[in-house]
Amino acid sequence: MVDTHQTFVIVGGGLAGAKAAETLRGEGFTGRVILICDERDHPYERPPLSKGYLLGKEERDSVFVHEPAFYAQARIELHLGQPAVHLDPAGRTVRLGDGTLIAYDKLLLATGAEPRRLDIPGTGLAGVHHLRRLAHAERLRGVLASLGRERSASGDREKSRGGAKRSGHLVIAGAGWIGLEVAAAARSYGAEVTIVAPGPTPLHGILGPELGALFADLHRDHGVRFHFGARLTEIVGQDGMVVSVRTDDGEEHPAHDVLAAIGAAPRTALAEQAGLDVVDRADGGGIAVDAALRTSDPYIYAAGDAAAADHPLLDTRLRVEHWANALNGGPAAARAMLGQDVSYDRLPYFFSDQYDLGMEYSGYAPPGSYDQVVCRGDVGKREFIAFWLREGRVLAGMNVNVWDVAEQIQQLIRAGAPLAPERLADPTIPLASLLP
Template sequence: MADASETFVIIGGGLAGAKAAETLRGEGFTGRVVLIGDEREHPYERPPLSKGYLTGKDERGSAFLHEPDFYARAGIELHLGVPATAIDRERKTVRTADGTSFRYDKLLLATGAEPRPLDIPGTGLAGVHQLRRLPDADRLRGTLASLGRDNGHLVIAGAGWIGLEVAAAARGYGAEVTVVEPEPTPLHRVIGPELGQFFRELHAERGVRFRFGTRLTEITGQDGTVLAARTDDGDEHPAHAVLAAVGAAPRTALAEAAGLEIAGPAEGRGIAVDTSLRTSDPDIHAAGDVASAQHPLLGTRLRVEHWANALNGGPAAARAMLGQDVSYDRVPYFYSDQYDLGMEYSGWAPPGSYDQVVLRGDAGRRQFLAFWLKERRVLAGMNANVWDVTDDVQKLIRSGAPVDPEALADPSTPLTAVLPHP
């Protein structure tokens, strides 16, 4: 167990880092806690940036995790607006851009991810957006309101979760929306074509235009302002604003420079951690978007970029730093709000991993559950406008037991009765 003379340093002022700091105090740690963040804002959650705050339903303050005085009351030292620049593992120090050096006994890396840029001409024009940080949402919210007033056009590069949520928000303001996506359906690499088609229809019914199988090649403008976006099929689309929503890359530069192990697929390699979120250095942990974790339940290395992973991973890492026995085996979970659709997804079932999709309910009425199965075992489940079923869905996933697909599809059969009883 840690003692009062120790210093724990957290790099990353987002949800994972802030929840880790909060947990250290909640678990009784009385030593020094230092939280370093490169943003000037106090720690905040990211879902409101593409949901309630962006749509205008919620105030800006709804995104913040705590009241500003929470950190001083908890004895958490905030060092905001000055990024960490180097880790010296031999001396056990962290250096920041202003030349300050912090010695640590334990270190947590919660550096998150950053949007992948569009590597095409025209991205420097006014009206080209990305959405990762609160100031991005401030700017984009104003743009969407302006587009709605002026019947303007928004082109979105990417039909992932951010792209679709922004498309829904833009239509809510009255803007015209075109989504450009190289895959054949939205969310193709996340939920596959079967449910990807559902989201395509959801947005098409609200007037969103899709261009599948294409990529943006150039953004054109005049006097620094966006006028159009060109795609590799030769088309030109009117645009008064463009959103780059082509994914995020984990921020591993600090870890790599410090010689920590990096693992995972090439397009999203993260800091390698074990089931207790410990890196290749026993005094350094990693959590949130940047961590590529060995998942004890799924039996694979996984990097999860969703809110719940930061919410739960930060506290798990904090407990492990305190010497507690931790096995981080949370079922991956995320949620999305688009128009009048609210959905939750649990599990992990990328295309190619499953052999059957089972629907329960009425997809036409936007009220159903979907399950991804492999050899009759539930890999993942999604509930759309059906509530209070996440625990049961996750129990199906955790069981690893074969189920009866017909019972799974039957709304009259409780989910709790689908699993075979011993």
């Protein structure tokens, strides 16, 4: 067992960091565990911020990874509201924003990611939002409720003919998962929604055109307007408030609020300052780690959104920003820190809920990596499973309103055996029977 006098430090108070700390104690580590969080809230999970909590279906307390009392009971020392500002690998110390210097024997960087910013005029106006932190979700939840309430013509910045009443308008820059989930939440409150995105379909870089169109139709059915093939060039204001947005093709859209949902960037500044290997942004960015989640420094590990890991199954370096990677990556890094033999080969997995559509995606099949998409079930009714194939081998699968099949889809991916597409497409053939 690791020496009881050792100190393990975790930088990052999200799901990956909290689960790593929990795992260290669960595996019997008796030394000091220090968890450094730059937010004042206890560690929380992020999916509810664009799903249940934003929709008003979940309470604030439901987002936290553990009850506050857990940390004291597990002898995990929390530094809330304290960013780590300097890392010294040679001296094995990390300095906090208040000047506190903490020595470590091993360190885990679970610094997460931050929303990418719009670099256009008008981003300083009231009514421009991002969604990454609990405080963002709290603010946006109130905004959506306000937009959904009817506005009288006398109080509306857009005068309506004859004094009619109408809802406020949200423009979303970006058609990824966050943009679409917020759009669904906004429509549930009654707000008007326009999504502006450079691609030809939503989720184009993830699902490709074949399945991206499905989500466009889903949102159009619920009243969302899309403006594809365009980017925002300006947010127009009046008296410090948003009144419209302009795009690079000369269009202008009315807006009361704007959400920037153009992706997230891994928080690698601390790793870069310390001289650790990082991945170029063009290749996805992130802190470079091996299959054991170890960085270029043997005493420093990284997990979660910030880590770009050598994936032993997919044979590529991969950075995954989704909940399951934080949930499983944090504990894997903790076990590696304890000297256990770790080869982190979890398949990418994420889920989304939008209106009456629920889905799970497993695997990795970016556009250009596959040669065929096969569906089983009823795509028109949005009850089906889609498979992305290369030479008959399943690279990824997405189940839409079909449940309890994600594990079987992952087994098909792991098996790597070529399959007849017509058998994959046949819903009368159980998935389990396709396994070698």
